[in-house]
Every structure is written in C-alpha cells, then in structure tokens.
Amino acid sequence: MTATIQRPLLVGIAGASASGKSLLAKTIKQRLPIEHIQVISEDSYYFDQSHLTMDEREQTNYDHPNSMEHDLLQQHLEQLKQGNSVDAPCYDFTIHTRKPETVVINPTPIIIIEGIMLFSHKKLRDTFDLKLFVDTPLDICLLRRIKRDTVERGRSLESVIEQYKTTVRPGYISFIQPTKEYADVIIPKGGKNTVAIDLVETKLKAMC
Numbered sequence: 001m002t003a004t005i006q007r008p009l010l011v012g013i014a015g016a017s018a019s020g021k022s023l024l025a026k027t028i029k030q031r032l033p034i035e036h037i038q039v040i041s042e043d044s045y046y047f048d049q050s051h052l053t054m055d056e057r058e059q060t061n062y063d064h065p066n067s068m069e070h071d072l073l074q075q076h077l078e079q080l081k082q083g084n085s086v087d088a089p090c091y092d093f094t095i096h097t098r099k100p101e102t103v104v105i106n107p108t109p110i111i112i113i114e115g116i117m118l119f120s121h122k123k124l125r126d127t128f129d130l131k132l133f134v135d136t137p138l139d140i141c142l143l144r145r146i147k148r149d150t151v152e153r154g155r156s157l158e159s160v161i162e163q164y165k166t167t168v169r170p171g172y173i174s175f176i177q178p179t180k181e182y183a184d185v186i187i188p189k190g191g192k193n194t195v196a197i198d199l200v201e202t203k204l205k206a207m208c
C-alpha cells in the first residue's frame, strides 16, 4: 500500500442509528496506517437550516432521505476519487443545522463514509467500492441512542422517545432496512465483530 495512490477506495457503512457504524469505522481506521485512511460522516450533509427557527428545525424529519444533501455528498466523493480536495460541511446536532465553518478533506487511499441512508440514493450507492451494513437489533439501537443523545446531542429523554416513535423507527423500516440488500457484507455486532473487521482489513489491504 502506498500513500500516493491516485484513486481513493470508497467504503460505505450503513445501518440503523446507533447500530455501531461510527465505532466500526473507527475500529477499521485504527487497523490501517493513519495517513492512508479517514472517515467522513453522512451526518455532515444534513441540509443547512440556519434560515429556520429552532421550533421549525425541531419539526424536520431527520430520518427521511430528503433531509440530506446527498447530491453534494456524491459530488464530493466523486471529486475525492479524482484526487481533488473538497470543502465539507460541519454539522451541529444541538442546533439542527450546519456550523458556519467548513473543513477541507484531502484524498487518502481509503475513505470510509458512514451514515444511515447512504445506500438509499442510487448514484451515491454506486460510488462505493465496498458496501457494509451494520445489522443490530432495533431495541439495542434504541437503548444506545437514548444514552448517546441525552449525553452528547443535548436531548431530553422524552424528546428521544418521541422522535424514535414518530420518525426514527418508521424511517428505518421504510428507508434503511430495505437497503440492506445492496450491501456486499452484512455485519452483526458492528465495531466489536473482530472476525468481520479482520476480513475487511484483509480486503482493504488487498484492494489498495
């Protein structure tokens, strides 16, 4: 593997919210030389809502594909594939919109993109060289999400439960679960499945 590879290899990791996508991406990243791999989150591509009031932002369905700027993400991945840098948005979950600043992403030999609806957009889906789906039971995801969203995303327990019932669970059933069929590999236990991570590591090293 060399750091001068021209065309980055794009790995997509999809699955339910709090299924363990980020942990899986982080664990794979730790297996490879730091300068060869980076992780991008689909969450950064939620639409900017700075023109809306906080009340209006709270009404948005964040588990519907229309809440994400997938065309921009796809264009950015295409530019990275061609060896160009991109200016990626930064997202703030506590205020449901993008931060004013952007971040420069430079191409690396391997780029992992993780997010719930990555495989729901055909053109975006077709951009990936390897597609992984983290398959975690929804009750486990809910327990993890309650903990994470109250601790890290500034949410109350009541708001997490209400959002889960109205949009998160229905969104998973309508838009995320059906995309499992597009995955090359379905991974139970996510970031703690060392057998699957060993296999992905071997595959990535062979593909670069």
Ligand SMILES: Nc1ncnc2c1ncn2[C@@H]1O[C@H](COP(=O)(O)OP(=O)(O)O)[C@@H](O)[C@H]1O
Pocket: 015, 016, 017, 018, 019, 020, 021, 022, 023, 024, 144, 145, 148, 189, 190, 191, 192, 193
């Ligand atoms: N296999 C696992 N076992 C136990 N906890 C896990 C596991 N995978 C993830 N977690 C924890 O669950 C929470 C959500 O995981 P995360 O990777 O952020 O999910 P996602 O990126 O799919 O939303 C985090 O606190 C993470 O540490």
Ligand SMILES: Nc1ccn([C@@H]2O[C@H](COP(=O)(O)O)[C@@H](O)[C@H]2O)c(=O)n1
Pocket: 016, 017, 018, 021, 043, 046, 062, 063, 092, 093, 095, 096, 097, 115, 116, 168
């Ligand atoms: N302003 C927002 C934007 C998104 N969400 C929720 O985030 C989930 C996706 O992110 P994961 O890291 O959990 O994969 C998604 O289920 C949205 O409901 C939000 O609550 N607020």
